[in-house]
Amino acid sequence: MKKHIWTALLLLLFLCPVQGSDVIRMLTRVDQIDGTKGTVGSQAYTGKGVIVAVIDGGFDFQHPAYQDSEGHTRIKAFYSPFDENGTTVTTSDGRTLPGSVYTTAEQIASLTTDFSQFDHGTHTSGIAVGTLSPQGYGGMATEADIVLCTTYQETAPVMGGATIADLVAIEQTILHTLDFLEEYARQHADQRMVVNISQGLNYGPHDGSSPIAQAIERLSQRGIVFVLSSGNEGKSAIFVNKTFESDADTLRTMLPSDALHTDGYTRQKSNVGARLLLTQMSYDENDDYRVHYTTLWSSPLVTLGSDTCFVKSSDDEALAAGFNGEVQLSVTEEGDRTHLSIIYCGEYLDGCKFELALGSQAGTEMDIFNAHFTSDDRPGYTDAEVAMTMGDWCTAPSCISVGNYMGNTTKRKYDGETKEDQSAALGDIAASSSSGIGLNGIQVPTVSAPGENIVSSSNRYYFQMFQETPAESMTWGSGYYNCMGGTSQAAPAVSGIIALWLQADPQLTPSQLKGIIKESCTTDSYTEASPLRFGYGKIDARKGLELVLEQKAAGIDPIGHDQLTSDYAVYDLQGRRVATVRAGQSVGDVVPQNGIYIVNGKKHAVCRLLPQ
Helix, strand or coil, X not given: CHHHHHHHHHHHHHHCCXXXXXXXXXXXXXXXXXXXXXXXXXXXXXXXXXXXXEEECCCECCCHHHECCCCCECEEEEEECCCCCCECCECCCCCXXXXXXXXXXXXXXXXXXXXXXXXXXXXXXXXXXXXXXXXXXXXXXXXXXXXXXXXXECCECHHHCCCHHHHHHHHHHHHHHHHHHHHHHHHCXXXXXXXXXXXXXXXXXXXXXXXXXXXXXXXXXXXXXXXXXXXXXXXXXXXXXXXXXXCCCEEEEECXXXXXXXXXXXXXXXXXXXXXXXXXXXXXXXXXXXXXXXXXXXXCCECCCCCCEEEEHHHCHHHHCCEXXXXXXXXXXXXXXXXXXXXXXXXXXXXXXXXXXXXXXXXXXXXXXXXXCECXXXXXXXXXXXXXXXXXXXXXXXXXXXXXXXXXXXXXXXXXXXXECCXXXXXXXXXXXXXXXXXXXXXXXXXXXXXXXXXXXXXHHHHHHCCCCCCHHHEECCXXXXXXXXXXXXXXXXXXXXXXXXXXXXXXXXXXXXXXXXXXXXCCHHHHHCHHHHCCCECCHHHHHHHHHHHHHCCEECCCCXXXXXXXXXXXXXXXXXXXXXXXXXXXXXXXXXXXXXXXXXXXXXXXXXXX
């Protein structure tokens, strides 16, 4: 049955060509439940009453996609860790967060853009929650409340990582933003919140233990639903697994030219020795142009317990001979494992590259992430593998990670020009869509959605920087539209769909939502050929909604993790008393295992959020 649905949708796409976010709405069947082409029962589901928060940057705050039918803004809050012109944010535990929040209509009306050099955030949020334009471009949850959070500032893009300090600041920026969203959710406890993060980092332990992954998991346990893009490194060789066969065994490899943060983690605590060398490659004209390698600079050997090596080319003449920037190398103890960190930001000079020499004791197994390593065809040197390409944050057990499949092969540019995209077959996974199985067993992605060649709202200030104006067909009032693609576009489609389901049943937990996705996804020959890269399959908004309503009608009250306000006895379905839940506790705190329990005459489904 699922295959027939997908085949029919593809046939409809061929017979009735459409462009952009209307493709997503059709292929996911959102248009069959939000009232534009149909409803489920007599009600249209548009995300009304649900909060959709988008962590991104490059927002055009006055875009019509953020306005309701009467021209009023749907943005309920905008938080920036960099802008102090709004209202100070104080958390319930007394901490003052950096930056400020804009919450009143007057404050939001004063905003233009957070970052004029980017339009990513306007595009992704438009897919999740954008109001429908006359051309049919718009989001999944067209009446959801909107909360926007930026990770960018006008002077320097934090996610860009121009210096090592910028790279380090990324984590704190995201953590402060999550703190804000936790506080906002606490103040709006009568509404459910979905958080879309179409950003991510490939470095990190990939086992759910990084600070951001842990923060996502902690907030998920409190009922906030996180949807993350899996990443766009599906074709990239960025993972290395190495077991050292002897104490003398080494890993030698060359590092590429782009700014890079690489993390390596041993499977057990072991001493690790690492050294970076700056190598210059040259060709000998008198020796059949044979390649020669000359070492211009070498870091000290860094081992467990030694000082971090941090060097700027401006302070080291030998380093400056082949590199302009800064380098950091460290080996530290992290719990029951050893952590290797390599960061270098800057640019190589002609023919130069960093070389890594790495060793450890016999039997040590190490996983290295975001490692664009290459052998450069040198004997005995290591190439990275195309594996574990997903972002680290996706290994938070309760998050919903999203891959990207080709739902539209026509790319429609901002100037109205169209051209065909032949990078993947219609319906197949996009080549760049990231995937993998985390070291904690979490499969990424959870699900896939159409994300290639998507027309959505865009930041007008970005185009004004280039003095470019889109075609009339790519505008709505003062708002611009543009075509983009990637898992960044697939994730907000899922975020918006989750908002529709939460409108239907606000009690659904992140774990239960993952179950709904698993049971309602569409599968076909493409998903069966690449199950890891698609996850459970292709999201189907209508089938998922029907399943949500069916389970809700069964009378099961899925609030086993909500805190109760009074003391109650807890019974199993056979009427046996199994525990007592006190005021301030949840049923999930006291029952011995997952299942359905009776409390005060209601059924409570307890499903602990455990790794898959």
